[in-house]
Amino acid sequence: MTRKISDERKGAYGIGLVLQIIGGCLFGIPFIVGPLSVMSGNIDSGAIPAAFIAAFIGFGLIVAGGFIRNVAAKGSAGSGLVLDPEKAREDLEPWSRMGGGMVKDALDEADINLNNLGGGHSVPQQVIMIKCRECGKLNEEDSKFCQECGKPM
Numbered sequence: 001m002t003r004k005i006s007d008e009r010k011g012a013y014g015i016g017l018v019l020q021i022i023g024g025c026l027f028g029i030p031f032i033v034g035p036l037s038v039m040s041g042n043i044d045s046g047a048i049p050a051a052f053i054a055a056f057i058g059f060g061l062i063v064a065g066g067f068i069r070n071v072a073a074k075g076s077a078g079s080g081l082v083l084d085p086e087k088a089r090e091d092l093e094p095w096s097r098m099g100g101g102m103v104k105d106a107l108d109e110a111d112i113n114l115n116n117l118g119g120g121h122s123v124p125q126q127v128i129m130i131k132c133r134e135c136g137k138l139n140e141e142d143s144k145f146c147q148e149c150g151k152p153m
């Protein structure tokens with residue numbers, strides 16, 4: 001049972017991030033080259049098509065980088081890449097634990113101690129009883145007939 005995100009997945013997350021940064025730079029090239037070419041007047045230089053190819057590759061890198069980051073963060077099963085519920089539960093475990101931790105923090109803040117709710121001091125359960133009109137026997141509030149004499153309540 002993995003209790004934390006493995007180093008391989010952290011590494012893959014970093015690679016995905018780098019791919020996205022490179023992709024972002026490539027994607028931005030036409031927005032720099034385009035206006036520059038227009039200003040300098042040499043639009044036919046072939047710089048613009050090349051810039052758009054770079055942007056296309058950059059877009060691919062952004063998508064691929066995002067995909068790698070998602071898989072790295074959640075694991076191959078957790079991200080839905082591998083259909084294995086058991087593995088997915090394991091891969092997502094650090095994330096669900098993080099969620100559970102946040103819930104616990106919220107409860108701590110609200111001054112609720114879960115340990116006292118489970119056992120120890122049992123609060124006596126309050127039951128409202130009603131008296132039978134015929135015989136005076138105490139019956140539970142929701143009973144339709146008297147337990148003692150059987151008359152309708």
Ligand SMILES: [Zn+2]
Pocket residue numbers: 132133134135136137146147148149150151
């Ligand atoms: Zn009765």
